[in-house]
């Protein structure tokens with residue numbers, strides 16, 4: 001296979017909110033960058049799927065003048081159950097407002113009061129209403145950011161470009177290798193700084209409300225390059241994702257919309273009993289209630305609970321207006337794809353995989369533990385802790401995106417361009433050849449991927465135990481042995497199965513270390529519930545779980561959390 | 571529901587080896603109404619792994635990456651349903667250069 005090589009100052013992997021913001025910051029610093037996206041920037045990843053909610057503590061410039069960055073910081077730390085690194089949480093809380101103003105400058109539309117203050121909605125876990133309201137939701141945010149990227153001459157974008165490994169020179173990361181799906185070419189991008197912004201691993205699970213592209217590639221590549229990975233056991237499930245009918249399975253409907261200010265409906269069991277009281281709990285608590293209802297045999301026919309707006313005292317028309325005004329596209333999608341009108345009928349929903357709280361371990365400048373590598377947005381790991389608040393994720397994409405993008409550029413100014421080791425490059429080429437070569441007993445990558453998703457759904461659900469996880473891990477191990485049987489057709493253009501093969505290789509590693517991390521943490525906290533260790537153990541486990549590859553094997557350890565402004569009280 | 575069928579004529583074209591685009595017909599067994607996107611996924615999985623379509627997308631009606639021409643009309647495949655028993659034609663949409671089968675090169679963002 002032929003290989004093309006590009007050289008640039010900073011290479012950014014991803015095309016969501018974090019990647020776009022990082023690339024914009026590199027551009028502001030006057031350096032060249034390349035942005036590589038598996039899909040199409042602005043239309044790929046989780047960012048376009050998001051709703052209106054992006055947190056920023058505007059205080060007097062927003063809905064409640066009492067709100068402050070200090071309060072946002074405190075809310076985040078508490079929701080994260082005290083295991084988020086506070087040096088990074090500070091960056092999120094204290095730069096949020098500035099980054100929202102940047103977004104407004106780029107062209108994102110926010111709802112305002114007549115006097116120009118930001119309209120903000122209350123969400124569970126926010127001391128004061130803090131979610132700014134993007135009128136056209138995440139979809140518009142991501143296209144606006146992508147447009148801002150395309151306006152800048154010093155950012156080169158490659159879309160439909162699948163990155164499948166990092167390149168190294170000795171111990172230093174010096175760029176990436178990937179496949180241009182449109183042409184079928186192998187492409188190496190050599191850079192002084194490499195920024196991961198690949199989003200979450202949420203679609204390692206079959207029942208997920210995220211796009212299927214989000215398979216944890218960034219985490220797996222960083223792990224394989226020797227970087228520390230942190231807290232993978234905390235996969236945030238979201239409580240109310242559609243479980244039936246299949247054509248819209250995984251579509252998100254927000255339980256946060258059930259407060260009296262909005263739809264004022266209820267989450268109920270199969271008999272119509274209200275199971276989630278108001279004020280609404282934060283997400284880790286909400287999913288526990290829903291799981292317990294289902295476990296107690298009070299679930300709906302397809303194994304969920306009801307999202308029921310027909311119980312609202314406001315009446316059908318008022319409820320419909322809420323959905324039409326707040327989440328217009330999500331509302332219409334259910335009608336188009338399944339003929340379901342949320343304002344008219346109860347919907348069966350259940351907890352699905354939603355957000356990766358852990359990820360690549362970074363320091364206060366966004367550097368991973370391997371020289372040359374950075375991470376921002378959802379794929380970066382150690383600042384959310386064990387749970388995250390509504391509206392925090394989009395805020396992270398902008399705050400960490402800008403901060404880490406800027407640091408990666410500053411460092412690139414002081415770094416030489418190192419070529420990738422020849423042996424390293426050849427290894428990656430071999431990988432592609434392996435999947436293309438003829439086999440006696442061949443399999444399709446699709447089948448391996450399906451098994452991974454099934455295994456995660458079954459054995460890495462929010463409630464888990466040692467026995468189940470051991471089973472899951474051994475299933476993943478046997479899948480990783482089957483990788484070498486994969487055979488894909490020799491097609492040049494848009495060889496999707498070749499991409500899936502390379503993806504499956506990364507997925508087995510991401511899955512393996514997720515199991516390992518969850519088995520390592522012997523307590524329950526946030527989104528990690530061990531049936532065999534049901535209590536939170538602050539004495540032994542108020543710390544990070546770290547996994548790192550040593551001699552080809554994962555090695556697990558603990559690491560202290562960084563506290564700056566707020567130490568736990570006990 | 572008893573097994574039913576959808577007859578789908580799909581445009582195929584690999585510029586590396588085909589002179590010009592042609593149609594291939596797939597008869598797909600289904601047991602419920604499904605979206606065009608679900609239908610393509612089923613064909614790719616159970617009938618023909620070489621069919622190129624965009625599977626990497628949001629599945630939420632948000633990204634418009636899934637657009638195709640269904641009986642001549644541009645639709646989002648994830649948000650458009652087909653009835654059991656129907657006969658349909660699917661062609662690429664979006665206007666960019668044809669890459670392969672239903673996949674086009676979306677113009678610069």
Ligand SMILES: Cc1cc2nc3c(=O)[nH]c(=O)nc-3n(C[C@H](O)[C@H](O)[C@H](O)COP(=O)(O)OP(=O)(O)OC[C@H]3O[C@@H](n4cnc5c(N)ncnc54)[C@H](O)[C@@H]3O)c2cc1C
Pocket residue numbers: 013014015016017018019036037038039040041044045046047048049050051052053054055138161162163164197198199200209210211213214217218252354355376377378379390391392393394395397
């Ligand atoms: C349905 C839904 C609703 C949500 N609503 C909200 C909300 O209202 N408020 C909020 O704060 N948060 C919300 N979130 C969470 C939030 O949207 C995400 O956490 C956030 O958008 C992540 O941004 P990101 O840029 O880090 O990653 P993403 O937006 O997921 O982008 C990742 C990018 O990396 C690319 N990529 C991945 N792997 C590769 C590879 N190997 N090679 C090349 N490119 C690759 C992808 O194509 C994509 O462009 C929601 C999430 C979902 C799923």
Ligand code: FES
Pocket residue numbers: 627628629630631632633634635636637646647648649
């Ligand atoms: S898959 Fe995104 S709009 Fe259809």
